[in-house]
Amino acid sequence: MSNEKVHTILFVGVGGQGIILASDIFSEVMLRAGFDVKKSEVHGMAQRGGCVSSHVRYGEKVYSPLANKGDVDILVSFERMETLRYIDYLNAESAVVINDEEVFPPSVNLGDEPYPEDIITFVQRHFHRVKILKATDMARNAGDARMANTVMLGALSAFSGVNDSYWKDVLREALPERLASNNIEAFESGRRI
Amino acid sequence: MNQLMSGNEAIARGAYEWGVSFAAAYPGTPSTEITQEFSLYDGVYAEWSPNEKIALEAAIGAALAGADAMAVMKHVGVNVAADPLFTVSYTGTNGGLVIVAADDPSMHSSQNEQDSRHYARAAKIPMLEPADSDEARRFIKAAFALSRQFDTPVFLRSTTRVSHSKSVVAPEEPNARREEREYVKDPAKYVMVPGMARGRRVVVEKRMSALREFAESFDENVMELNGSEAGIITAGMTYNYAREAFPGYSFLKLGMVHPLPEKMIREFASKVKKLYVVEELDPFIEEQVRAMGIDVTGKELFPYNNEFDPGVVERSITGKSRAFDVPDLPGLPDRPPNLCPGCPHRGLFYVLGKLGVFVTGDIGCYTLSFMKPLEGLDSCICMGASIGMAHGMSKTLGRGDAVVGVIGDSTFVHSGIASLLNLAYNRSNAVIVICDNRTTAMTGMQDHPGTGVTLQGQATKKLDFEALAHALGIDNVRVINPFDLKETRTVLKEELASDGPSLVIARGACALLKSKESQGKPPLMVDVDRCIGCKLCLDVGCPAISWRPFDSLPHGSTEGKKRKRQEGIALIDVSLCNGCGVCQQLCKTGAIIEVEANE
Ligand SMILES: Cc1ncc(C[n+]2csc(CCOP(=O)(O)OP(=O)(O)O)c2C)c(N)n1
Numbered sequence: 001m002s003n004e005k006v007h008t009i010l011f012v013g014v015g016g017q018g019i020i021l022a023s024d025i026f027s028e029v030m031l032r033a034g035f036d037v038k039k040s041e042v043h044g045m046a047q048r049g050g051c052v053s054s055h056v057r058y059g060e061k062v063y064s065p066l067a068n069k070g071d072v073d074i075l076v077s078f079e080r081m082e083t084l085r086y087i088d089y090l091n092a093e094s095a096v097v098i099n100d101e102e103v104f105p106p107s108v109n110l111g112d113e114p115y116p117e118d119i120i121t122f123v124q125r126h127f128h129r130v131k132i133l134k135a136t137d138m139a140r141n142a143g144d145a146r147m148a149n150t151v152m153l154g155a156l157s158a159f160s161g162v163n164d165s166y167w168k169d170v171l172r173e174a175l176p177e178r179l180a181s182n183n184i185e186a187f188e189s190g191r192r193i
Numbered sequence: 194m195n196q197l198m199s200g201n202e203a204i205a206r207g208a209y210e211w212g213v214s215f216a217a218a219y220p221g222t223p224s225t226e227i228t229q230e231f232s233l234y235d236g237v238y239a240e241w242s243p244n245e246k247i248a249l250e251a252a253i254g255a256a257l258a259g260a261d262a263m264a265v266m267k268h269v270g271v272n273v274a275a276d277p278l279f280t281v282s283y284t285g286t287n288g289g290l291v292i293v294a295a296d297d298p299s300m301h302s303s304q305n306e307q308d309s310r311h312y313a314r315a316a317k318i319p320m321l322e323p324a325d326s327d328e329a330r331r332f333i334k335a336a337f338a339l340s341r342q343f344d345t346p347v348f349l350r351s352t353t354r355v356s357h358s359k360s361v362v363a364p365e366e367p368n369a370r371r372e373e374r375e376y377v378k379d380p381a382k383y384v385m386v387p388g389m390a391r392g393r394r395v396v397v398e399k400r401m402s403a404l405r406e407f408a409e410s411f412d413e414n415v416m417e418l419n420g421s422e423a424g425i426i427t428a429g430m431t432y433n434y435a436r437e438a439f440p441g442y443s444f445l446k447l448g449m450v451h452p453l454p455e456k457m458i459r460e461f462a463s464k465v466k467k468l469y470v471v472e473e474l475d476p477f478i479e480e481q482v483r484a485m486g487i488d489v490t491g492k493e494l495f496p497y498n499n500e501f502d503p504g505v506v507e508r509s510i511t512g513k514s515r516a517f518d519v520p521d522l523p524g525l526p527d528r529p530p531n532l533c534p535g536c537p538h539r540g541l542f543y544v545l546g547k548l549g550v551f552v553t554g555d556i557g558c559y560t561l562s563f564m565k566p567l568e569g570l571d572s573c574i575c576m577g578a579s580i581g582m583a584h585g586m587s588k589t590l591g592r593g594d595a596v597v598g599v600i601g602d603s604t605f606v607h608s609g610i611a612s613l614l615n616l617a618y619n620r621s622n623a624v625i626v627i628c629d630n631r632t633t634a635m636t637g638m639q640d641h642p643g644t645g646v647t648l649q650g651q652a653t654k655k656l657d658f659e660a661l662a663h664a665l666g667i668d669n670v671r672v673i674n675p676f677d678l679k680e681t682r683t684v685l686k687e688e689l690a691s692d693g694p695s696l697v698i699a700r701g702a703c704a705l706l707k708s709k710e711s712q713g714k715p716p717l718m719v720d721v722d723r724c725i726g727c728k729l730c731l732d733v734g735c736p737a738i739s740w741r742p743f744d745s746l747p748h749g750s751t752e753g754k755k756r757k758r759q760e761g762i763a764l765i766d767v768s769l770c771n772g773c774g775v776c777q778q779l780c781k782t783g784a785i786i787e788v789e790a791n792e
Contacts, residue, residue, distance in 0.1 A: 014528065015530065024359075028197060031195070037197060037359075037360070038325070039197075039359045040354055040358035042302070048531055048532070048558070049530055049533070050530035050531075051528045062360075063433040063436045064433040065359075066354065066503065067502070067503075068437070068438070068502065068503040068504040068507065068515060069502075069517065070514075070516050070517050071515065081526075082528075084523065084525055085525055087517060087519050088516040088517050088519075090517045091517050094517075104736075104739050105527060105529075106529065106531055106564070106565070106734060107526045107527065108739065109731070109734075109740060110734070110740060111742065112565075113526045115526075116523050116524075116525060116526070122523070126519055
């Protein structure tokens with residue numbers, strides 16, 4: 001991919017899913033690959049189960065850490081319904097990676113509203129570059145359900161075109177050593193999707 | 194080596210590089226990590242003070258003693274610290290003194306959207322505003338240099354998007370420790386009685402005029418001329434948005450937002466045909482530019498409220514948006530933040546919601562209890578307001594059984610103690626509850642005087658809430674376990690019925706604290722056969738409990754007979770539950786059982 005364009009990745013999901021860590025790892029990979037990088041998210045309420053979104057932008061020179069609506073190249077959604085909350089950031093050519101899992105918001109838990117249906121078909125109707133995976137199951141198979149965010153990074157890495165070694169170095173450094181090999185396995189299972 | 198840092202990490206780094214030796218703060222999003230990060234550097238002193246006023250006063254003292262000191266707070270913290278702030282501007286500082294104020298456009302984690310730049314102007318204190326992390330690192334150093342050069346406190350303003358964005362930083366080696374300036378007794382400078390203050394008042398104006406001169410040559414006020422068609426005056430993070438949206442425009446990027454460099458602004462205005470000021474929140478720069486007699490466009494195009502992004506700037510000027518328009522996008526349920534599973538606030542507010550009283554609330558995680566289904570909190574204005582408001586309401590209503598004031602432990606220490614004294618002194622009838630979860634949870638689990646540990650991890654005197662209440666003159670002091678609904682209800686009812694002010698301390702550790710200390714109980718689950726679908730357990734609003742209508746469940750998972758009597762069942766997500774047992778106390782059929790008991 002060219003160095004002049006500023007690339008924008010939007011990570012979204014629910015507090016507690018490891019979204020900020022995933023976007024930190026992605027940013028570090030891009031920094032090592034030689035890009036200027038900026039990222040932004042809102043902390044604070046994240047742990048309390050609210051919506052979380054993290055913007056990562058990289059290129060030759062990046063000004064804004066926040067994406068303009070319509071400009072996101074890849075949406076990485078850690079929760080099925082959250083995908084739709086950020087559709088206005090995308091364009092018809094955007095790639096979408098979705099973890100096909102649901103986390104109920106309070107109104108659904110209370111039975112006041114249904115969880116929206118047919119999200120995947122909706123996304124597939126509007127976008128032609130869509131990857132769907134069950135990241136938590138895949139992470140469990142790799143040794144620990146909490147590595148779902150690594151699986152998602154694996155799926156994202158297939159689009160990003162930087163050398164694999166950057167990914168593996170950063171993944172190894174980001175986690176305690178005993179988890180490293182499981183983590184690489186989780187990453188690769190995502191990458192194969 | 195270049196590295197990615199958040200603005201907050203970079204401010205801490207810059208402070209360390211400069212040689213700041215003293216930092217005092219009260220937590221507050223988005224400022225919290227500055228002090229946390231700074232506290233980890235070698236050879237520095239950093240503390241959580243009980244509130245921002247105390248933090249600033251401590252930093253003033255440290256600066257007076259010759260150190261370079263900073264006080265760090267979120268925007269509303271400046272309100273609390275405003276009293277010393279306005280007068281330290283008169284006395285000057287001896288050592289360096291910087292107040293870091295972090296604003297929160299869009300109110301991601303705040304109760305209002307106030308613009309701290311007004312404080313700089315009102316208190317006659319210079320203010321710097323960085324646009325990214327490396328600037329944050331450099332500007333905190335520039336702020337200390339200014340403070341020492343002009344003997345003035347200096348503001349460093351951040352916003353959520355500066356504090357919580359990461360960008361590339363080029364750290365430098367720390368300075369050799371600057372010589373500490375000896376303190377001198379100088380009543381004319383430090384004793385602000387009217388006679389002396391009148392003298393200092395004049396010094397302040399002289400200093401401001403020297404600072405205005407300085408601003409003209411300050412090397413972080415930068416003109417970037419890209420053509421004469423249009424120019425944008427801007428500062429801080431908004432520069433990035435505007436620069437990205439309009440790369441062909443000229444820019445005057447102000448690193449110092451108070452005082453403004455008038456000559457530079459005039460020169461810039463003369464070089465462009467059309468002039469905009471792009472700034473989030475109030476038209477702070479715009480109004481001053483207009484007062485210079487310069488024709489400028491600002492808030493007639495750009496919003497007053499909410500943070501900007503490149504799209505907001507672009508749309509405001511061109512009228513066009515590039516947002517992807519998908520007409521058949523289905524509506525989505527909201528996803529507000531919620532109390533965690535196992536949160537001690539849940540049981541307390543479940544009971545309060547059912548008592549039929551007005552609950553004056555305060556700020557902390559427990560504020561979330563205003564929402565459905567708990568609906569156990571009826572007001573939130575600022576930290577500490579609950580107790581004063583409960584007092585005023587119960588005086589006005591003339592009844593002791595109508596109002597409960599609730600306040601978190603950290604908030605109580607921040608600004609509730611004097612208000613509790615007022616209850617005793619002015620003979621109130623209100624009931625006050627301290628939600629004592631042993632931490633400052635909302636901002637990420639900071640210690641405070643009630644936890645007995647300092648920011649730098651030292652064991653210290655632990656504030657004894659019971660003894661304090663007695664000393665303030667509150668005779669009815671009760672301690673309850675908020676996970677026990679019956680006890681909570683009984684004690685609250687007794688205290689509502691009793692005469693005089695009461696303090697109830699609801700003591701139960703924050704669920705996140707518990708998981709750290711791994712003292713969680715075994716999770717609970719629903720025995721599907723015994724669940725009659727009454728939905729009582731849903732009333733606590735726990736994220737681990739969800740309602741499952743039968744038609745949403747795969748067939749065969751429950752018996753056909755059941756489907757005739759009820760519409761669905763409640764399920765507990767075992768991976769989220771930490772066994773606090775509050776829902777179990779509501780279940781009339783014993784359908785909520787320990788996971789292990791079932792195995
Ligand atoms: C003047 C001021 N300073 C800081 C904050 C940020 N803030 C909001 S709530 C809170 C503390 C909450 O702690 P606590 O009262 O113990 O309640 P908890 O979140 O633990 O339930 C803080 C620091 C604020 N809103 N206002």
